[in-house]
Amino acid sequence: MAVRTPLERRLRWAVVGLAMLCAVLVLVVVAVLVYWKLYLLSPGSDPFSRGPFVIRLGETSAQLAWTLPGDGKVELVATAPDGTTATARDGRFTGLEPGVRYLWTAAVGSVGRAAGSFHTAPANPDAPVTFAVIGDYGSGTDHEWAVGRTLASEQPDFVVTAGDNSYLVGAPVLLDRNIFDPLHDVMLEAPLYATMGEHDLFYSNGAAVADALHLPNDAGRYVVDYGPVQVVLLGLDDGPAEVAFARRALARPGPRVRFVVLHRPVQPGDRILPLLRRTHVAAVIAGHLHRYERRVVGGIPEFVVGTSGEGAGAAAFTKRSPDAIVSLLNFGSLRVTVTATGVSYQFIDERGRVLDHYGKG
């Protein structure tokens, strides 16, 4: 070994020390990265760009829908309280038990990415059914989100909307902001049966909203049967075509309690009223007016649920109906409970307070 001067030896030790310091720094960086990856980094992002959400419920079947970019395969499993499981085919569960709340999970690539529950329609005609109604909501406001949270906490069997699902128009680009994000939690649990308002129909005659929510048609005119309950959704108003549709739907035998839902409230003297009386419709539910109102029109209780998100707007367009028994500007939703002894209605505001109660059961 060559003879070194003291200076060379000191320099060599300095280089050795520097190298060891660098090694320590490398270890520190690696440790920080590992800690960040294991404990600070969030898990992989949600692979779904929309959903999964419940779109149909029957006595023995349930249908879910979703949007998943790419070719990922979604495996859906529903589990009953007794532990029995069912696997969905193309998003549809069959062979389920009536009147049972199933927990479902959606796995992508063997990782569970979404979960929720649904309650199959009861076969027993006296079984209680609860559904919620919202209207004039699709605006993505804080109030809509708040109403969405209270809805989710109530766990209704299904949700009905009285139209104006997306402001200002029902364009595809707005639907996540206006519908699927604020109502995400409740849509994990309950199907959203929507009818159409003017704002939905402005764009493509409602096709965008109908496609996104997997509705039977663009006009929002169809029938929902759930256990003893029938909900006839008419669309924008009670014109001749809607009355003819309602006549056919309400003539169907079976349901014990029937409701009619449309966007524009039924007014005294409307041609649909004799039909509603004759078929013993429990109530008419509407939106359009950005208030919550309870009225009796032509002998039929009518609930206007127009404050689920968008807000009252100009006072000139949000006048109290002269015959309203209750008229509120509070944001909220209507909870309808059907039991063997009757039907009860509660208007629940965005903070969960019951501001109006009507009926029995």
Place this chain on the structure above:
Amino acid sequence: MIGLRVTIGVLGGAGFVAGLLIAAPAVLAPLFLCGIVAFVLAAGCLAADLLPLRPVYAATSGLALIDAALMTVAGQVSTTLAVGAALALVLLSAAPRLIRARG
């Protein structure tokens, strides 16, 4: 830098003995600690062997650096692999002297 090289060998030997005497997963901690210290010392050893350049020494120091890193993390995958890395560390620390003795 005999002192550094001997220390690396001792750490490798300690890891190897620990691997023989202590069952998994308790053995992972001593293997991890020995591996980290050996990694730092091997970095210093490599620097010393590069100034001035001593190819055989530098090569074994470089390999010891990689081996120490392997010893640190290999226990997560396989205890046998980590114990093997500890044994390799002993051999690498002794390798330059053995090569010189044979040459």
